[in-house]
Amino acid sequence: MPRYRLLIEYDGTAFVGWQRQENGASVQGALQRAVKLFCDEDAEVTGAGRTDAGVHATGQVAHLDLERAVPADKLRDAVNFHLRPAPVVVVEAAEAAADFHARFSAERRHYRYRILNRRSPPVLERGRVWWVPKPLDAEAMHGAAQMLVGRHDFSSFRAAQCQAKSPVKTLDALTVRRDGEAIVVETTARSFLHNQVRAMTGSLKLVGEGRWTAADLAAARDALDRQAAGPNAPPEGLYLTRVDYP
Amino acid sequence: MPRYRLLIEYDGTAFVGWQRQENGASVQGALQRAVKLFCDEDAEVTGAGRTDAGVHATGQVAHLDLERAVPADKLRDAVNFHLRPAPVVVVEAAEAAADFHARFSAERRHYRYRILNRRSPPVLERGRVWWVPKPLDAEAMHGAAQMLVGRHDFSSFRAAQCQAKSPVKTLDALTVRRDGEAIVVETTARSFLHNQVRAMTGSLKLVGEGRWTAADLAAARDALDRQAAGPNAPPEGLYLTRVDYP
Known part of the structure; x- marks a missing residue:
């Protein structure tokens, strides 16, 4: 099960924050929906920092696992396509080691x-x-x-x-x-x-x-x-x- | 009739351009309306550059004449108050010489x-x-x-x-x-x-x-x-x- 590391930019204005919540659109939710639209997988996107409502990111990092491997560049472009018009983009995507964890590996x-x-x-x-x-x-x-x-x-x-x-x-x-x-x-x-x-x-x-x-x-x-x-x-x-x- | 020089910033996205036109909101029109709301004068605000629709400015310069003198700082703050929520602000206002012309004096x-x-x-x-x-x-x-x-x-x-x-x-x-x-x-x-x-x-x-x-x-x-x-x-x-x- 291949793991991917994403570098993510977002305008936090319209979001309840990074983390998925009941009360509105989250950055994590937007990403997970875009992944689902791309490859029909229910992947969890785990972020390094759980930013609050209104907080922006130019360098958030996240990881996710997919059932089926795809080239990292294709993942980035496809997720960006399905994210529109939400103010979130994947700036970079790369394959990551199986033990890479966006939150717990962060130094x-x-x-x-x-x-x-x-x-x-x-x-x-x-x-x-x-x-x-x-x-x-x-x-x-x-x-x-x-x-x-x-x-x-x-x-x-x-x-x-x-x-x-x-x-x-x-x-x-x-x-x-x-x-x-x-x-x-x-x-x-x-x-x-x-x-x-x-x-x-x-x-x-x-x-x-x-x-x-x-x-x-x-x-x-x-x-x-x-x-x-x-x-x-x-x-x-x-x-x-x-x-x-x- | 005192003349004032303004330094102006704007987000051009929502405007038809600097110059007043029939078909939509202009930066010049927004400024003239704010001046009118402040002191009830129909002053013409003359800009150095007639930027097109969608073009931004961080350093547009304009001049206007008022019938009644006001402190320049008060003019700046009052016009900014009346401009809201239009994406235009007066960053600086100063008294200018009678022969200062934002467009024709520009070097x-x-x-x-x-x-x-x-x-x-x-x-x-x-x-x-x-x-x-x-x-x-x-x-x-x-x-x-x-x-x-x-x-x-x-x-x-x-x-x-x-x-x-x-x-x-x-x-x-x-x-x-x-x-x-x-x-x-x-x-x-x-x-x-x-x-x-x-x-x-x-x-x-x-x-x-x-x-x-x-x-x-x-x-x-x-x-x-x-x-x-x-x-x-x-x-x-x-x-x-x-x-x-x-």
Whole structure:
């Protein structure tokens, strides 16, 4: 039973998230339906990261097993054909080892968060960024962000419905830089808690506004209480950009 | 009668173009209506470049005169408020000299054309790029593009309905580079003929595919016949990015 690895891009706006749910269209559901239309198989498509409603991906990775082997390029093109007009595409498809698992084999996940930091609302990037009209200090945000790098209990940045066994995670990197009118937050870890990137970004915004210092962010981290940190940044600025495997 | 200069961004998808027309919503019309709603004046908003239906702008410039002076920042914010939900925003507004004219004072116009050059269709950039699935040779395109730089009769790259007095224009720059999965074409001139950038880009695509050489492009230029050049690239990849003034 051949296994395939897919690199997937999607616009999360119209979806309830990656994972199949009762209450609306999911990215996983769209992919599984396209596979069914192509080869009449009920394959499960397993993703590396279960992104929330509204969150985008340029580098989601998934795997699936098919009963009958097909060339990987044909799988990619056929699934893309049947996905239309849903805003999801398979960018690459390749045959994978039988023990490759998109979720459990992943060594590192990379997310990017884009803030449009200008007085005027977004137009060309509508639904692709968080609009923050007041000027943010990207350098201060970057400095404070270093308080979160390393091994910590991230309970202050964890959604109530998070299913992870432990709130202790190791954050490999969290950087903030200005790119013209945008503020770009990038972060890397083996895995993240539910809403962790959005909760960290929402807290960093408080630093960027001058309402919080780096010490305030460290105190929020040490409080081990979701109420101590800032509100979640909205989903539309968040992108799963890459997943690394051995 | 104070004059204002506006820097404007828009998503051209939903518009018949910059200029007010009978058959649909224009960017100019959206701006004039927003000004009217703000201060009840029937000001004419004059743009630097009359972009076609579907063409975007990140750096369109326009001017308007008001009977009653208002702070420029207030004009920007109020017009943006009344523009919603139309995909147009005023990024900057400033008071301008009485003899400033967005169209006639312009010394140079800059356009960018984005091609998504990968097998899979666009998702996050849907409506923002021209999708060309076959691999393009950006270096060959750049080399050939130099055949069009300088002072030439651009009749081969001119729409039938072009209203310019002369087809002779001086192209200051035309560059092509690869940026990951994108091919970026950038060009600068004092002014362009109607559809010139799209006709040049459509011809450069033939070079990128290996169907045309640089010599073929030069021959198309010298034919002085629109039929000799390639078809227009579609509008959704084109952006007016900047206008320079003295």
